[in-house]
Structures are given as C-alpha cells and as structure tokens.
Amino acid sequence: MTGSTVARAIAARDLRKAYGDTVVLDGIDIDVPAGSVFALLGPNGAGKTTAVHVLSTLIPADGGTAAVAGHDVAIEPDAVRAAIGVTGQFSAVDGLLTGAENLRLMADLHHLDRAVVDGRVADLLERFDLVDAATQTTATYSGGMRRRLDLAMTLVGDPRVIFLDEPTTGLDPRSRRALWQQVRDLVATGVTIFLTTQYLEEADQLADRIALLDGGRIVAEGTPAELKRLVPGGHIRLTFDDPAQLDAAALALAGSERDDDALALDVPGGSDIARLRAVLERLDRDGIAVEGLGIHSPDLDDVFLAMTGGHR
C-alpha cells in the first residue's frame, strides 16, 4: 500500500448505487485526508445518507470502490467496522436501556477490558453532560440528550474515522452549537470526520473541505472559502411606497434588480452590516424614502442554484 493511500482516511472512486430505477449515487469520488473534516452538503434526497451507508459498510455499492481507514469496504468490512464510528440521522440508542447501560453495551461489543469500562463510561457521561440522566431510560431523553448519547456511544470504541449523518437535524440552535463544539473537540484529537448536512453554515463552521451533492453527483468541491466565491452573495431588498422613489433608488444603486409589481429593489453585493450601512447612507444622501427593508443571506438554495444552473 502506498503512502498516499495511508494518509487518506476515506478514498472512494466512481461510487454507484441505485434502488431499482432510482439512481441514488451516480458515480461519486471522495477523498478525505486523515485528521480532517469533510462535509457532504446537499438537500434531502441528494444521496448523502446512502453515501454514508456505503462507506460505513451498511449497504454494498453497485459499482466503484471505496476504502476507509485503508481497508476496502467490500473486501474487508470487519476491518473497516473496527476503525469507524457512525452516528446516523435516526437515533441509534436503545430506548429501553439507560444512558449508562447504552454506553456499557457499546463497551461490551467493543470487547473492552472490564477494568477500563467504568472509567470510559464515566468519562463520556461527564463529557456529554449526561451524568444526571445516566440512570434514566433513554425513552425519557430530549432530542438533544439522545443525540449527545448517540455521539458518546459512537466514541466508546475510539474510532479513527467518524461518520456523522446530519448530526444536528432537528436540534434547537443551542444544542446545535453545543454539538459543533463537541465535533471541534474531537477533531483536536486527530480523528477524521465525515459529516453530512443540509446546512451551509454547519459545513462552513466545521469542515475543511465541502462537497456539494445533488441528484447523486458531486457538483462542486472545495474549501468553504473556495465554494463561497462561487456562490452569489446575499442581497438587500428595499420596498417603496411610490414608483418615483423606486426609480430614484434604482438610479442611485446601479446594478440592482427592480421588481416593479412589488415596488421593490434587490440590491446585490452582500448583506453584511457594512454593506447595509453603505446602502442606507447612499439612500439618505439622495433623500430617498424607503418603506421597508429585508435582508437575504446566501443559503444552500443559492449554492445549488449557482452550481446546477437552477435545475432543481
């Protein structure tokens, strides 16, 4: 095996999967260097979860090859399984067991030495803020608690490669930020993370590299900064009472797009505070009366519109 292969935690070539006539993965290539965070970004139905299922040995691919932690997923699935941890989109905790029992179950299945199990379980409960809930059955847990326990269970076996399939879908903003911090802490320990998400912000916050998946194909790939350059920035939408004011504003703010029916003007060039201030100052200077103002930040839709030419 060559040195470059060892340094790649995940390497997939021309991965294909179809269910009947429905093509879910239409030949995707993935390269994730060891110790980095890779985000697969895409809308529902793009094939993100299927990609995770194939790479985590849950389902076989129809075509192509994939190696995880240096082992082919089709030829040595058990070697792959021994190196990975998976936190799926749907809660993978045992609802009839307590938090501590769930962690112990994982420890037993990883054949951990009985002497280290207690310490490991106590550590994880502490780290994921589950000490108080440790002896309650997980059926009583909130969504955020279940997700934390889920991730803690994934970590019991000290995996080198961790798959997180939409880890924050359905979480409130506070739990989401807490989970992001957990992921950052994990990255600091040197593990490789393969993340899927529908949120541009999440990929931006966590990932070293992002691939955009749409209709089973990777339509763009790069660092967050590279991708953002491809995406049209946000815009500011101004609305007016009076067509004359709209005319004046359109003249003052060159390059903006007018919507005469709505008496509105979309001003491109970003939607951050500095841009907002500049636009408002310009309107002030010309004495133009604005009736309303809206801010449109770039989101996943914009990214996809840009990447797929609007065919969605």
Place this chain on the structure above:
Amino acid sequence: MSTVTFALRDSATMLRRNLRHMRRYPSLTFMLVGMPVVFLLLFVYVFGGTVGGNLPGVDGTGRRAYADYLAPGILVVTVVGTATGTAIGIAMDMTEGIIARFRTMAIFRPSILFGHVVGAVIQSMIAVVFVTVVALGVGFRPNASPVEWLAAVGVIAMVSVALTWLAVALGLVARTVESASNLPMPLLLLPFFGSAFVPTDTLPGPLRWFADHQPFTPIIETLRGLLLGTAIGAHGVVSVAWCLGIALLGFVWARAAFERNVARPAR
C-alpha cells in the same frame, strides 16, 4: 481472544440486552402467560365437565381427568404463544436505529439473533413454569419420575428453540410490526387441530388425518406420555425430527432474511 470466544461474548452481551428489555417491558411476558392460562381455565371449567366424561383411552372422568389430558397441550400452546411474541419483538427491534449501529460494528453479527432466541427460550420456560403451577392448581396430577420430568423439560426446550427460530424468521420477513403479529397466527391454531384438546380419534376423517400428521400432535403426545405415562411409541422420534426440521428451516431462513435486510435499510 479467538473467534469463538468473541462470538460467545457478543451473544452473551445481546442476551443481556434482551433480558433487560423483558424486565423493563414485562407486560408482554404477562400477556404471554395470560393467554394459555385463560385457555386452561376456560377449557377445564367450561368444557371439562362434558368433555372429561367422554375421553376415549383416558382414565377417570370429569374436570380432573380433563385437566390431566389438557395440561400438556396447554404447555405446548404456551410455548407457541411466546414464539409469536418473539416475532413481534424482533420486528420491533429491527425498526430501531440501534440495529443499524450494530451492523456498522465489528461484532459477531448472528449474535443479534442468538440474543433474541436464547432470551425467548428463557422467557418461554418461565411462562411454562407459571402455567404448570396454575395447571396443578386446577387438578393436573402428573405421575412423572424425576427423569421423565427432565425429559419433559427437554422436549419443551426443544420445541421452544425450534418455534423461536421460525418466529425470528417470520419477524424478519414481516414488513411491519402488525404483520409480524399476524404471520405466526396459524402456528397458534395448529394445536387446536391436533391432540391438544381432544384425542384425534374423535375427529372426522380428513381432519383426523391432518391432526395425526401435523407436528404438534406427536409433540403433545410425547409430553403427555412423559408427564402422565400414556403410550409414546414413535411420537418421540417424530417430534425430534419435526423440531430439528423446523429449527433448521427457521435458522437458515432467519439468517438469510437478516442479511437481506442489510441490503435495503430505511433511507
């Protein structure tokens, strides 16, 4: 550690998980004991007075005689009942995300099924003990020697293992939990068309032929012979053959169904 040690250790872990589930969710176990007890009381007290007087080849008359005749059949019905519970249990378990997690771990995969089977056999033995106690309370008077008792326990365990593997397969091929609870229904009815409640001699022609050639009749006759001293004859060997066949079918079918499920997880 060797592969065999890992296999045993993982199976023990899964068994502990299933036993915990039974403790946390005891209503299913109560239901499994309740059904045969209701049958027992119903048949002994409602029909026993009449049927008990007309049993060819059975000593004594009335309810007490019928309680003796009925008890071995009810014990087999108890085992069938627990097996149907297993089909529901495994179908429910397969909808849980944790099964997908197990599949991404380097564990001995069949341990997931072994845990269910051994757990269900333990559950059915517990249910059989309960039902036996109730049967003794309504007049069941077995005359078995310790060796015959031991053999009877062996027969019940053998039937339980066989039916549980079949139930696991049915639970795995069922697409929903509801269909998992319906699929094993024919199994529950089979003892009624056998020698559980009345001797097969009393049945009309074709039904009698069916009763004499289906698996539950020899099993019940073997158990009856061990507990009450009636003739066993070839029933013992036929029972063992049926149980081996059912167990093998269930095992192979369950393994195949479990691996096939991997190919189409919920997306």
